[in-house]
Amino acid sequence: MSKTMGAYKKLTHVVGAEEEGKCVKEILRKNLHLSRGEISHAKGEEDGIMLNAKRVTVAHTVRRGDVVEIHLHETEDEEGKILPAKGDLSLLYEDEDFVCLNKPAGMVSHPSHGHFLDSLANYLAGYFEERGEHHRIRVVGRLDKETSGLILFAKSRLCARRLFEQAQDGSRKKEYLALCAGVFAEKEGIVTAKIRKVPEEKLLREVHPEGRDACTRYVVEEQKEGYALVRLTLETGRTHQIRVHMAQIGHPLLGDTLYYPAYQGQMKRAALHASLITMPHPFLGKPLRFEAPLPEDMKELL
16 A cells, blocks of 8 residues: 655756757656656656646657756555654754764664664654654665664655665765774775675675675774774675675674674674765765764774
8 A cells, every 4th residue: 555645856957958859758867867767656646747837748848948847756655664763863964855864883774673663764753753744764775783873864765766876886985984803914905705695594694705796995094902993995785794804804893793703802792883974965966974973882992
């Protein structure tokens, strides 16, 4: 079952001289960068595709100065609805398209088994409900429960797609900070070992020649006696990628009981923090930069 929500995304384009004679569909595809599915969805709405404030078909020919508008209404799948709940949020940025949050360690990003009302998505749904807003909660790049730091939630299907495409084309970059065991012989490096799910295991991943391609870049920011603060960037987004790769090269994350079971220090979780996101705004194009300072448990060791 699905229903149309009150929220929608409106995009507008004024036809230039070089675009005169094109059809509306070309404007929607090439100038507003909409997918076939998004255009098809808009066709079914009374105000979905408009030319100079009048409803038109996508085959309509445009003239210089015409104003093309598209309204992409949100639909909500009742079965996939996130239940709202009250909880603290560290909100770093919000506009009409997306939010950026600083997730604490120990909290799941999205509802899962045993966490149906205490995930970050539940609290965000509660935040929107208190303000009388209705948005489908779309997480962009989940973080592991143990990982702290920056995470994005899109307010519309179109924004979620554009944020995903940014990750694919490299225009949205994310950096992590980790505390890794040992003394690094090289101050920077690249790990390209393939990763796969361990057969018959729910969580564990492993390096294996039959796995999927994975690439992690690292730079040692600060070397301590027996461990280091390391900055990491991912070329791919495999589950547990940083944890697996750093363990593979002999520098597992402090507190990571899955990949460093011998650890006996004071870290109570894998010492990993999503610290920086740089990206162009998905619709306006302006450069954005979000930073989250190291959490207290990692700072204490430094």
